[in-house]
Amino acid sequence: MGKARSVATSALWVAAAIATIGALVNLRMNYDSKLAPFLVSGRIGEAVVARAFVVTVGTVELAAATSAQDDPEEITLKSLSSAGVWVVVHLRLDARLAPISLLTANLQTSDGYAYAAAGPRVQGAGNLAYSRKLLNLKTTQPGLANDGLLLFEVPRARLAGLHLQVSQASGGAKLDSLADIDLGIDAAKAVDLLEHIAPLLTVRGDEP
């Protein structure tokens, strides 16, 4: 009887040890959460302070097509249309420590899709206006805030609940701060924005 009891006790201890080890292994952070960005949340109109920059989203508008003109004397570029709609986010960016560009700039939909800001494609359209105004292409230096914009192509059906996520770090802002800004678009606002869609938005390099 005594022997059986001691075997049972040992088995219980072994089971407890295995359960503890299992729990510890499960509790251990996975690679993604170890490197996850530090989220700094804000809303439209608020100055959102991240580690390396301060960003304030001003207005959001929609356009069916975009174009660019660097100087009033120069020709306007052929416009770029979209299968969805161009979401134009006007924002102000100030660098806190060093020159930065918004290497990560995404619109996050409420159902988990991410749309990256237009960069190389519009830059390939070959106009300096884009590199002067698009804050994911332009460098912003400390103390010299830049008023500019970000362009996104988004399906018309995914406008409600959009969040802007920006960071100076590339590749999803691992271990750096990621500003997450609610653009304040509910279903009614989305309908209203679509009703007032601009046929063409021209990015002007000479505008302040």
Next chain:
Amino acid sequence: MNVMKSLHRWLRAQRGWLVGGVLVGSTVLLWTTWDAWRDYARWRPLRPADVAAGEGGMLGGAEWRLGSVEILDPKDLALGRRVPDDAVVLVAHYAMTPATGADQKLLASCDGRLSDAKGRHWEEYPIELSRLHLGEPRGCVAELSADAGIRSAPPGAPWHFAHAYLVPSDVALGAMPELILPKLQPRYLRFQRR
């Protein structure tokens, strides 16, 4: 009170183990992260070598000397661009004299930077200054132009070049020009101004 007393006694008795534990712990920590620290420092300018005003500093087998520093009003420069209202253009003039056999490619990789007392820094020739013409080369070793080809200083003679920065006006007076050779980081030159 008794608890404090016995804790004290225990700490005294275990003093050797505790100190040893801290030593071993910090050695292990340093040992295991040493490579990561070295890699981190290799790509960042972390160790400034201060160069007194009017003197030259050695970096990469060349002597670098800061000449005059000018502060210019963007309105006088025909930049063809709107720049922020309170911004000024700061121009740092340099002379670089390479020693015989200095690695020209290394010297040509030089980057300019301007830093302030708060640890902020600014890049040379931002896009707002793309139309700025100083009449002085931008390159640290040579200049490539369409009409004259590659131009550089004769052996032993100093090469004069300039770096221009766009900075907030309140920063311009106290900011320090810096020169970095990326391969020789973490060391870099930081020039005191007159």
